[in-house]
Amino acid sequence: MIKITSSLLALVLALSAHAASVDTLYPNISDPSVIENPPYDSMMHGSKHESRTGPSDGSYNYCSMPHPSVSYYKEPQPVANGTVNANLSALLYIQRHQKRTAYNLFPYGENEHYDCTDSEPFLYLGATNSSSPKPLPVYAATYVDDQNPLYETLTESTCQFPQLTVGGFLDGVQHGQELYELYGKKHHVIPSEPSAQTVWLRSSTASLTQGSAGGVLRGLWPHYNKPLPLHQQIDSIDSHEPPCDYNDALLSASQSTKVWEKHLEVTKTLRKELADMLFTNNSDWNSNFDHYNDNFQARLCNGYKLPCAQSGSDKCVTEEQARQVFVAGDWEYNYYWVDRENVTEAIQLTSGLYIKDMLKQLQDVESGKSTLKYMHHFMHDGDIGPLAGSLGIRSLRWPGMASNIAIELWKTENHETYVRALYSGSTLQSRHGDMEWMPFDKFVQLWSKYVPHDFVAQCAQS
Structure with missing residues (x-):
C-alpha cells in the first residue's frame, strides 16, 4: 500500500494543475464550429493596475500570458532524469509587449472614459553620446480639450490609442523579476548587470515594445541606472515586418477557401x-474579428466594461457574445499560422527575414563567435503568431499580452549543443518534432525552412 504524504499530494496536484494549464494553450480549434460552442472559457479579466498578484500557474491568460517561472519550470527531461549532464548556456527570448489600450475604436466614438492620468510615458529626445548636455526627461501627458469639435467623435480620454497602460508596465516589471529568478539566479544566463558582451536587446520601432522593455528590464535589474541600447532596425525595412506586396495575394487566397467561408x-x-449595436457595419470591422477582439480585449484586460450600444440604448455586448468573439479570434490566428494551405510561404514572407536574423545570432553563440548569453526581443502578436507557426506549434490561440517564445541552448559535458523551445513557459508542442531536446544542427535545419530563398523575388510575384 502506498502512503500518500502531504508532499507527494502537493506534487501530484501541481503536476495535474500544470497539465491542465498546458491544455489551455493547445485546444483543438481547427473546425470553425468551435466558435458557436467554445471548448474552453475564453472570457478574460484584468485589473487596471495588475493582471495578477502572484506567479502565473501556466494557464492561458490573454491579459498576462504565462512565461518561464520557477513556480512550474522543469529542466529538459534528459537533464532532469540524469541521462545527460548539461547546463543552460544561452537564451533567446522573444515576447509580445504587455497590455495596452486599444488600436481600434468604434467609428462613432466610445462610451468608456479611458483614464491614463496615472501613466507617465517618458520621451527622451536629443540625447548625445557625450557627458553633456543631457535632455530633460519629459513625458506625454494626454488631455482632452472640450473646445475641439472632434473630441466627442473619438472618446473623452487621457490615453493615446494604443498606449501601454500602468497595469502593462507593472506586469512587465513582474515578468522581468520572474525571468531573473529563473534564468539569472538559478541558471546564470542573465547577468546581475547587463553588458554588451553578454546581453543584446531588440525591439520594434513602436513605443509599445519600447515601453514594455522599460518595465521588463527594470524588473530584471532593479538597481541598474545606466542607459541601455535597445536595438531597432530602420522602420521601412525592419526584418520583423518587412514590406511584401505578395503577402496580400496570399492572404486573399487564404480567405477564399471553404473553411474560411464556413467561419x-x-x-x-x-x-x-x-x-447593429456598435455601428460597425463596414469591411474593416466585419471581414474578420481582429478589430472586435482588440477593442474588447483592451477593455476587459484593463478593468473596463464591454461596450454598449452607440444609439444610447441600454443594450450592451454580453459576455456570451464576447466569448464567441474571442474564440473566433483564436480560430483565425490558428488558421493563419497553423492550418492554411499556403502557411509556409506566408511565414517566409512575414517573418522569414526575422528568423534569419535570429538563426545568425544563435549560430554565432553556439560556435563561440559571439559571447552573448542572453538575447531579448520585444515584439508584437503579429510576430509571435508566425514564429510559433514556424516552430510547428500544434494549436495556436491568439498570442496574448506578453506571450513569449524561449529558445534555450543547452551544452553537454561532451560540448554538444541541444535546443529546447518553450511557448509561454512550457515546452512547445510541435508537429515538427520533439522541442524538449533537439540537436542544434537539426533545429537550425528545421527553422531554416522558413527563411525565404529570395525574398525580393518572392515578393515581386504578381
Whole structure:
C-alpha cells in the first residue's frame, strides 16, 4: 500500500494543475464550429493596475500570458532524469509587449472614459553620446480639450490609442523579476548587470515594445541606472515586418477557401448583432474579428466594461457574445499560422527575414563567435503568431499580452549543443518534432525552412 504524504499530494496536484494549464494553450480549434460552442472559457479579466498578484500557474491568460517561472519550470527531461549532464548556456527570448489600450475604436466614438492620468510615458529626445548636455526627461501627458469639435467623435480620454497602460508596465516589471529568478539566479544566463558582451536587446520601432522593455528590464535589474541600447532596425525595412506586396495575394487566397467561408457563415448572426449595436457595419470591422477582439480585449484586460450600444440604448455586448468573439479570434490566428494551405510561404514572407536574423545570432553563440548569453526581443502578436507557426506549434490561440517564445541552448559535458523551445513557459508542442531536446544542427535545419530563398523575388510575384 502506498502512503500518500502531504508532499507527494502537493506534487501530484501541481503536476495535474500544470497539465491542465498546458491544455489551455493547445485546444483543438481547427473546425470553425468551435466558435458557436467554445471548448474552453475564453472570457478574460484584468485589473487596471495588475493582471495578477502572484506567479502565473501556466494557464492561458490573454491579459498576462504565462512565461518561464520557477513556480512550474522543469529542466529538459534528459537533464532532469540524469541521462545527460548539461547546463543552460544561452537564451533567446522573444515576447509580445504587455497590455495596452486599444488600436481600434468604434467609428462613432466610445462610451468608456479611458483614464491614463496615472501613466507617465517618458520621451527622451536629443540625447548625445557625450557627458553633456543631457535632455530633460519629459513625458506625454494626454488631455482632452472640450473646445475641439472632434473630441466627442473619438472618446473623452487621457490615453493615446494604443498606449501601454500602468497595469502593462507593472506586469512587465513582474515578468522581468520572474525571468531573473529563473534564468539569472538559478541558471546564470542573465547577468546581475547587463553588458554588451553578454546581453543584446531588440525591439520594434513602436513605443509599445519600447515601453514594455522599460518595465521588463527594470524588473530584471532593479538597481541598474545606466542607459541601455535597445536595438531597432530602420522602420521601412525592419526584418520583423518587412514590406511584401505578395503577402496580400496570399492572404486573399487564404480567405477564399471553404473553411474560411464556413467561419464567416458560423459567425454571421454574431457579426450582424455587433454591427447593429456598435455601428460597425463596414469591411474593416466585419471581414474578420481582429478589430472586435482588440477593442474588447483592451477593455476587459484593463478593468473596463464591454461596450454598449452607440444609439444610447441600454443594450450592451454580453459576455456570451464576447466569448464567441474571442474564440473566433483564436480560430483565425490558428488558421493563419497553423492550418492554411499556403502557411509556409506566408511565414517566409512575414517573418522569414526575422528568423534569419535570429538563426545568425544563435549560430554565432553556439560556435563561440559571439559571447552573448542572453538575447531579448520585444515584439508584437503579429510576430509571435508566425514564429510559433514556424516552430510547428500544434494549436495556436491568439498570442496574448506578453506571450513569449524561449529558445534555450543547452551544452553537454561532451560540448554538444541541444535546443529546447518553450511557448509561454512550457515546452512547445510541435508537429515538427520533439522541442524538449533537439540537436542544434537539426533545429537550425528545421527553422531554416522558413527563411525565404529570395525574398525580393518572392515578393515581386504578381
